Amino acid sequence: MSRLQACFEALKFRNESALVVFVTAGDPFPGETWKVLKTIADAGADVIELGIPFSDPLADGPVIQASSMRALEAGVTPPSVIDDVRIAREAGVTVPIVLMGSWNPVMQFGMTEFANAAATAGADATILTDLSPDEADEWKAASNVAGLDTIFLLAPTSTQVRMDKVKPFAGGFIYCVSRTGITGMHDNATIGVSELVTTIRTNIPDVPVCVGFGISHPDHVRAVSAVADGAVVGSRIVQQLHETRDLNVLAETVATLKAATKR
Amino acid sequence: MSSLIQGPSFSSEPDARGHFGPFGGRFVPETLVPALDELSRRYEEARTDPEFIAEFDRHLQEYVGRPTPLTFAENLTNELGGAKIYLKREDLCHTGAHKINNTIGQILLARKMGKPRIIAETGAGQHGVATATVCAKFGFQCCVYMGAEDVKRQRLNVFRMQLLGAEVRPVESGTKTLKDATNEALRDWVTNVADTHYIIGSVVGPHPYPAMVRDFQSVIGRETRAQMIERTGRLPDVVLACVGGGSNAMGMFHPFVSDESVRLIGVEAAGDGIGTARHAATLSLGRPGVLHGSLTYLLQDAHGQIAEAHSVSAGLDYPGVGPEHASLKDRGRAEYAAVDDQEALDALQWVSRREGILPALETAHAFAELRKLAPTMSPDQTIVVCFSGRGDKDVEAVAERLGGMHV
Numbered sequence: 001m002s003r004l005q006a007c008f009e010a011l012k013f014r015n016e017s018a019l020v021v022f023v024t025a026g027d028p029f030p031g032e033t034w035k036v037l038k039t040i041a042d043a044g045a046d047v048i049e050l051g052i053p054f055s056d057p058l059a060d061g062p063v064i065q066a067s068s069m070r071a072l073e074a075g076v077t078p079p080s081v082i083d084d085v086r087i088a089r090e091a092g093v094t095v096p097i098v099l100m101g102s103w104n105p106v107m108q109f110g111m112t113e114f115a116n117a118a119a120t121a122g123a124d125a126t127i128l129t130d131l132s133p134d135e136a137d138e139w140k141a142a143s144n145v146a147g148l149d150t151i152f153l154l155a156p157t158s159t160q161v162r163m164d165k166v167k168p169f170a171g172g173f174i175y176c177v178s179r180t181g182i183t184g185m186h187d188n189a190t191i192g193v194s195e196l197v198t199t200i201r202t203n204i205p206d207v208p209v210c211v212g213f214g215i216s217h218p219d220h221v222r223a224v225s226a227v228a229d230g231a232v233v234g235s236r237i238v239q240q241l242h243e244t245r246d247l248n249v250l251a252e253t254v255a256t257l258k259a260a261t262k263r
Numbered sequence: 264m265s266s267l268i269q270g271p272s273f274s275s276e277p278d279a280r281g282h283f284g285p286f287g288g289r290f291v292p293e294t295l296v297p298a299l300d301e302l303s304r305r306y307e308e309a310r311t312d313p314e315f316i317a318e319f320d321r322h323l324q325e326y327v328g329r330p331t332p333l334t335f336a337e338n339l340t341n342e343l344g345g346a347k348i349y350l351k352r353e354d355l356c357h358t359g360a361h362k363i364n365n366t367i368g369q370i371l372l373a374r375k376m377g378k379p380r381i382i383a384e385t386g387a388g389q390h391g392v393a394t395a396t397v398c399a400k401f402g403f404q405c406c407v408y409m410g411a412e413d414v415k416r417q418r419l420n421v422f423r424m425q426l427l428g429a430e431v432r433p434v435e436s437g438t439k440t441l442k443d444a445t446n447e448a449l450r451d452w453v454t455n456v457a458d459t460h461y462i463i464g465s466v467v468g469p470h471p472y473p474a475m476v477r478d479f480q481s482v483i484g485r486e487t488r489a490q491m492i493e494r495t496g497r498l499p500d501v502v503l504a505c506v507g508g509g510s511n512a513m514g515m516f517h518p519f520v521s522d523e524s525v526r527l528i529g530v531e532a533a534g535d536g537i538g539t540a541r542h543a544a545t546l547s548l549g550r551p552g553v554l555h556g557s558l559t560y561l562l563q564d565a566h567g568q569i570a571e572a573h574s575v576s577a578g579l580d581y582p583g584v585g586p587e588h589a590s591l592k593d594r595g596r597a598e599y600a601a602v603d604d605q606e607a608l609d610a611l612q613w614v615s616r617r618e619g620i621l622p623a624l625e626t627a628h629a630f631a632e633l634r635k636l637a638p639t640m641s642p643d644q645t646i647v648v649c650f651s652g653r654g655d656k657d658v659e660a661v662a663e664r665l666g667g668m669h670v
Contacts, residue, residue: 158293
């Protein structure tokens, strides 16, 4: 059983949803990403998404774009992100770690090499926001061999055709995009999410559904937890960490968000 | 007369999923896939719909001013002493460049799809102006993304867009040029896809854009082919065009692709020189990767981060290139050269003085290559240069480079 599968089963048993926390590798502490990951895990997050910065992301809002630019300027590279995962595992981080980014850095690394290196370091899955199943045959095969789950996105615009297309590719969880748009904090993040999650569950019954994009407040997490298997918080965490550079503040925020996942 | 229906002499690329050999495809956030599916479907209907084609042709004729002339460049021919040189005068299109061929086609599609809002990216501002123009004519709301750096160096076109009723949004992210304007436009589209159509200005982006923009632009090559046969009794030996994203080149090349005797030469911007780190010679020096929704040659570092392109010409200042050019290069069907800023500036003045036609800085790159090529050919051979746009927009930038006006 994969780490992600075990995680969602345990949460189901405890009647909680997953708190999924996103941070960009190397921002704000290049070389000490493991401390950030350890803090997030110890504060109660169930899954960590670790962002691989890309110069030209299409799905990211201003907060994560700026974070990516800072990380790139600090010298973060795909190999250094994989190293971050390995070091975090050595430091005792046991929650599932999902690498999230754009396709080109993975392609340039070599897709088989990347899948193997990521899995060996202790990563559990990937989310590549500009790689839809239409172009993902080889990536899916390489990930299967390496033992990495492939997480794909579904959105409010997704038709039946798209749900059918994503179904055989989906692993780990489905990343349900709460609204059309890019990442970032948003007041009305959870409107219409219930219907979308229900539709996805009907079409793809065996894979957990986590909701992201715009989720920033415990109220959002609570609303999402009522209907989905997990809530993803990214921009708020990234922004706060950048502004405070304080791991205690990070721990408090994560703990507060986690409390909202208990049904 | 133009027609979008392709005969057997045309290339059969791309495949149904938008692949030109290993290039092209559709690498976008899932949110956009249904919109691209719809666009593909609508475009497939439109390109074989006699009514759509008739309307497209009518606007090209009545509004754009097509067919554009083919001009024999007698003075350039005499001076270079080699091949006979002809100019396909896209600078005489309404708005001053070839870009409007594509925006007419896409605005008609947007109307069919019932999307009231249009967004576009622009580098030199020519595509932005062409988009603002069709939005004014057909009654659409228009928002153009333009890198803050380009807003500065193409001020005239910014004001033109505003006069035409468009909102110009300067883009401050990344390198503040065409690449970043394209990112912002795609992010806008992801957000507003329900009521917005994105008019991409070149043969780049996710499927169906590279094929669709090529088809709308291939009126250039079809007219040229017919005009050259009428004028000289045969096909040209060389077809020459500048390449940034590559839309004027692709539109010119496409109808000649199966004419094996015709050499197709694209000219990229070498900026400070291909031996330097400051250039935009994507096909000459890049390697395959994914940017803006398709797999193609890119300027990038070892880890896949996109590199900054450099060119005196805002329209060529782009680290990617259309995927069909990547395919034509790898298949050896087209050749790609690169000329630097100084050669382009020299060529701009040379063409202005010898022929009395001021080319855009983008177009001047093709002329810089022409100066090297024509003398190596014989007087019974012919070259057609795609005169992609006029240079009025560049006067200020060129004056600055040349140290001001001489009065």
